[in-house]
Amino acid sequence: MDTDRKLAALRGQHAAHPDPDAVRDAAFRSGNPFFDPHDLVQVRYEMLRRVRDEGHSVTKTAAAFGVSRQGFYASASAFAQEGVAGLVPQRPGPRRAHKLSDPVVDALAARKAREPGLRSADLARIAGEQLGISVHRRSVERALARRKKGLRQGA
Secondary structure: OOHHHHHHHHHHOOOEOOOHHHOOOHHHHOOOOOOOOOEHHHHHHHHHHHHHHHOOOHHHHHHHOOOOHHHHHHHHHHHHHHHHHHHOOOOOOOOOOOOOOHHHHHHHHHHHHHOOOOOHHHHHHHHHHHHOOOOOHHHHHHHHHHHHHOOOOOO
């Protein structure tokens, strides 16, 4: 695979190493195209393998792979629980609109139905005043649009 295409694919999956230059392990610096310091999953797997199968020190191995000891143990735990899939980084940010839960959107949609002239900024202000949550008007717009399309939070 072309190097640029591979790096783009890794970035698309959030699996590109944020600091490939921090990986100082000899195999990844050897020029062997198999060992790619940009591939975070491969780097993590090889780091774990070195400690488990070759008996290398956690502290020295973590340093050679550009992670803290805590990072090593987090990777080891994820691998133990989920296998290689556990080494794939989680996507950043919230997984769903945690403030605009179904009951909150229900309340805002009902208010909008009673008062059709309300704008999303008005609904965001109402959410703050009456429901105690701070939410941006665009988040309200998106939540109401999803509701209109019939999509729910759990979907």
